[in-house]
Amino acid sequence: MDNNTASLYEFIRTIFIIVDTLLLAFLVFLLVKGWGYRPNFDISEEEEKTYTLGTAILNERWESIVNRSKINSPESIRLAILDADNFVDDLLDRMGLGGGNGFASKEKTSASMADKLENISIDDFNTLNRLWAAHRVRNKVVHEPGFTVSHEEAQRTLDDYASFLKEVGAIK
Numbered sequence: 001m002d003n004n005t006a007s008l009y010e011f012i013r014t015i016f017i018i019v020d021t022l023l024l025a026f027l028v029f030l031l032v033k034g035w036g037y038r039p040n041f042d043i044s045e046e047e048e049k050t051y052t053l054g055t056a057i058l059n060e061r062w063e064s065i066v067n068r069s070k071i072n073s074p075e076s077i078r079l080a081i082l083d084a085d086n087f088v089d090d091l092l093d094r095m096g097l098g099g100g101n102g103f104a105s106k107e108k109t110s111a112s113m114a115d116k117l118e119n120i121s122i123d124d125f126n127t128l129n130r131l132w133a134a135h136r137v138r139n140k141v142v143h144e145p146g147f148t149v150s151h152e153e154a155q156r157t158l159d160d161y162a163s164f165l166k167e168v169g170a171i172k
Helices: 003-037 053-069 074-094 113-118 128-143 151-167
Strands: none
Touching: 053 074, 053 151, 074 113, 074 128, 074 151, 113 128, 128 151
């Protein structure tokens, strides 16, 4: 190698060392500035429930059902029970427990609520018996002419629906 080639090589090598040093400094700068924006991956001992917009909407829907039941008219109580049953029915569909074809589908199915409940094991949900009791009251409201629900029975029925909804994490 001649002298000019060696000096050109040293010059380019020096430039690359300076550029590498500047890039490394810039990387360190970005890491220091960006450290506060990293996600927190701490695993806590106690599991915290995260409430999303979906959960807020479900809570709002449930609150409207409960508020309707507080009107104390027989028709509003009937509607509250029907709405609660429809709410749980929709939720079962969203959870993929729609029954029928046996595949998890988030779309509304034609299976009745009773079919859906029959396809659920008591081992899956602790409140399944309470949900069945609430659904039986709903069936009496719909299928027995002149059937009236006392305020206490309506409250117990709505509490049964609420216990299932709380177990699956749909409401607080």
